Amino acid sequence: MLDIKLIRTNPDQARAGLAKRGVEELVDDLLHLDQERRDRLTTVENLKNKRNVVSKEVGRLKAAKSDATELINEMKQVNEEIKKLDREIKDVEEKINNMLLSIPNLPQEDVPVGKDEKENVEIRQWGKPREFAFEPKPHWELGEELDILDFDRGAKLSGARFTVLKGFGARLERALINFMLDLHINEHGYTEIFPPFLVNQECMVGTGQLPKFEEDMFKVNPEGYFLIPTAEVPVTNLHREEILEAKDLPKKYVAYTACFRAEAGAAGRDTRGLIRQHQFNKVELVKLTTPENSYQEHEALVRDAEEVLKRLGLPYRTVLLSSGDMGFSASKCYDLEVWLPSYGVYREISSCSNFEDFQARRANIRFRPEPDAKPDFVHTLNGSGLAIGRTVAAILENYQEEDGTVTIPEALVPYMGGITVIK
RNA sequence: GGAGAGAUACCCAAGUCGGCUGAAGGGGACGGUUUGCUAAACCGUUAGUAGGAGCAAUCCUAGCGAGGGUUCGAAUCCCUCUCUCUCCGCCA
Numbered sequence: 006m007l008d009i010k011l012i013r014t015n016p017d018q019a020r021a022g023l024a025k026r027g028v029e030e031l032v033d034d035l036l037h038l039d040q041e042r043r044d045r046l047t048t049v050e051n052l053k054n055k056r057n058v059v060s061k062e063v064g065r066l067k068a069a070k071s072d073a074t075e076l077i078n079e080m081k082q083v084n085e086e087i088k089k090l091d092r093e094i095k096d097v098e099e100k101i102n103n104m105l106l107s108i109p110n111l112p113q114e115d116v117p118v119g120k121d122e123k124e125n126v127e128i129r130q131w132g133k134p135r136e137f138a139f140e141p142k143p144h145w146e147l148g149e150e151l152d153i154l155d156f157d158r159g160a161k162l163s164g165a166r167f168t169v170l171k172g173f174g175a176r177l178e179r180a181l182i183n184f185m186l187d188l189h190i191n192e193h194g195y196t197e198i199f200p201p202f203l204v205n206q207e208c209m210v211g212t213g214q215l216p217k218f219e220e221d222m223f224k225v226n227p228e229g230y231f232l233i234p235t236a237e238v239p240v241t242n243l244h245r246e247e248i249l250e251a252k253d254l255p256k257k258y259v260a261y262t263a264c265f266r267a268e269a270g271a272a273g274r275d276t277r278g279l280i281r282q283h284q285f286n287k288v289e290l291v292k293l294t295t296p297e298n299s300y301q302e303h304e305a306l307v308r309d310a311e312e313v314l315k316r317l318g319l320p321y322r323t324v325l326l327s328s329g330d331m332g333f334s335a336s337k338c339y340d341l342e343v344w345l346p347s348y349g350v351y352r353e354i355s356s357c358s359n360f361e362d363f364q365a366r367r368a369n370i371r372f373r374p375e376p377d378a379k380p381d382f383v384h385t386l387n388g389s390g391l392a393i394g395r396t397v398a399a400i401l402e403n404y405q406e407e408d409g410t411v412t413i414p415e416a417l418v419p420y421m422g423g424i425t426v427i428k
Numbered sequence: 429g430g431a432g433a434g435a436u437a438c439c440c441a442a443g444u445c446g447g448c449u450g451a452a453g454g455g456g457a458c459g460g461u462u463u464g465c466u467a468a469a470c471c472g473u474u475a476g477u478a479g480g481a482g483c484a485a486u487c488c489u490a491g492c493g494a495g496g497g498u499u500c501g502a503a504u505c506c507c508u509c510u511c512u513c514u515c516c517g518c519c520a
Contacts, residue, residue: 043479043480043481046479046480046481046489047480047481047488049489050479050480050481050488050489050490051481051488051489053488053489053490054488054489056500056501057488057489057501059500059501060447060499060500060501061447061448061501062500063447063500063501064447064448064500064501065447065448067447068447073500076500077499077500077501078500079500080500080501081500083500084499084500248476248477379477380476380477
C-alpha cells in the first residue's frame with residue numbers, strides 16, 4: 006500500500022512511479038477523494054468538540070437542578086449532522102482504502118522499465134550447463150522410470166497438477182528441505198519458523214495477495230481461512246500490528262512450508278512435470294529490516310538463495326526483473342533461474358523481492374528507530390531459498406546419466422542416508 | 429460440542445447509581461533528593477497510537493478486546509463478534 010500522505014505531498018513522484026506500471030491515472034482520483042475526506046473530517050470534528058463541551062455543561066446544569074432542555078434539543082440536531090458526516094467519511098475512506106489496496110508498489114530507481122520478462126536484465130551467471138553425450142530426458146520421464154514420481158496417481162488422488170513422491174523421490178524432497186533449512190539456519194543466521202499453512206484474511210491483505218488476487222488462492226470451506234501460497238504470508242505477518250525495537254532488526258526468518266496455488270490463468274502452461282503444481286514445497290527466506298539497510302539486506306538475501314544452487318552444483322543465472330514483470334507488491338525483484346537441460350532454458354526457481362514499506366504499511370509492522378522516537382514502517386523482503394519441487398526437477402535433469410540413473414549432489418548425500426545414486 | 433469466567437495503560441488491578449474518570453491504587457521503568465558506594469527511604473515523571481487544523485507554539489477528534497445500538501453524555505446500559513482461561517466431552 007502506498008502512503009496517502011506521499012501521494013498528497015508528492016503526487017508527481019507517485020505518478021511517475023505508477024506510470025512505469027501503467028496505472029498513473031489513479032493518482033488524481035485519490036487526491037480528489039482525500040480532499041473530500043479531510044474537508045468533512047474538519048467539520049465533523051468541530052461538531053464533536055461542541056457536543057463534548059455542551060454535554061459537560063448539561064451535566065453541570067442537571068447537578069445544579071437547572072433546566073437543560075434547550076441544550077439537549079440543540080444537541081439532538083447536532084447529532085443528526087454528525088451521524089450523516091460520519092457515514093459520508095466512512096464511505097470515502099472505504100473508497101480510498103480500496104483504491105490504495107489495489108495500487109501496486111512503486112519500482113525502485115534502478116529497476117529497468119519494461120513491459121514483461123523480455124526486458125529483464127541478466128545480472129550474473131554461475132556454472133556451465135553440462136554438455137550431454139546423449140539426449141537428456143525431461144525430469145518427468147526420469148521420475149516415472151525410476152518410480153520416484155507418480156503423476157497418474159497424483160491425478161487420481163487429487164487431480165491435475167498434483168504429484169505423488171515415492172521412495173527416493175520422497176526422500177530427495179525431504180533431504181532438500183532439511184539441507185536448505187540447515188544451510189540458512191547454521192551458516193546464514195536465519196531463525197527457523199514453522200507457521201500455520203492456513204491463515205486468515207488479514208494476513209493475505211497484509212502481504213498483498215488480497216484483495217486483488219483472490220482467484221489465485223485456495224479458500225477453505227469453513228469460511229475465513231486461506232491456504233498459504235507461500236510462507237511469505239504467515240512469516241511476514243508474524244509481526245503484524247507490532248512495533249519492533251530497532252536493536253532487534255533485521256529479523257531473519259527461514260520457513261519450510263507447503264504452498265498452495267490455484268494457478269488460475271495458467272491453464273495449459275507447464276502441464277507436465279513438477280514445474281507448476283497446485284501444491285508444492287518451498288523453503289522461504291523472510292527479512293524485516295530498517296529502511297536504511299533494506300537494499301543491502303536484499304542483495305545479501307539473493308546471495309543466500311544463490312548459495313543453495315552453488316552447493317547443489319546447479320547452473321543458474323540471476324535476473325533483475327523489469328517493472329512490467331515484477332509482482333504487485335515488489336519494489337525490486339531478482340529471479341534466480343536454474344538450468345533445465347531438457348528444456349534448454351533457465352527457469353525461475355527463486356524470486357527475491359524487496360517490498361520496502363509496501364507490505365509493512367498494509368500489515369502495520371513498525372519499529373522504533375530510537376528508544377523514544379516515533380515508530381516507522383519496517384521494510385520487508387523475501388525470497389525462495391528455494392522452491393523444492395523445481396529443485397528436484399533440476400537435480401533429476403542435470404544429474405541424469407545415460408542409463409537413466411541420477412547421481413545425488415555431494416552436499417545432499419548425508420541427507421539421503423548416504424546413497425549416491427538413484428537407480 | 430456442553431457449562432462457566434474473563435479482556436481497562438509497560439505489567440497487575442479498581443472503577444460505585446451513566447456526568448470534571450482518558451481512568452484510583454500497586455509494581456516496574458525513568459528522573460531527582462539523601463549517600464563514600466550500593467541498598468533503603470522520600471519526592472517527581474510515565475498512555476502509547478492514529479487522524480485532522482496550524483509556519484509554529486499548540487489545539488482538536490478518536491481510543492477501556494472489535495463492531496454496532498441507546499443517551500445531550502458510555503469503561504459503565506443493550507446487541508453481535510473475536511480472543512484468552514477453567515471444567516466436561518471428543519480427538520492426532
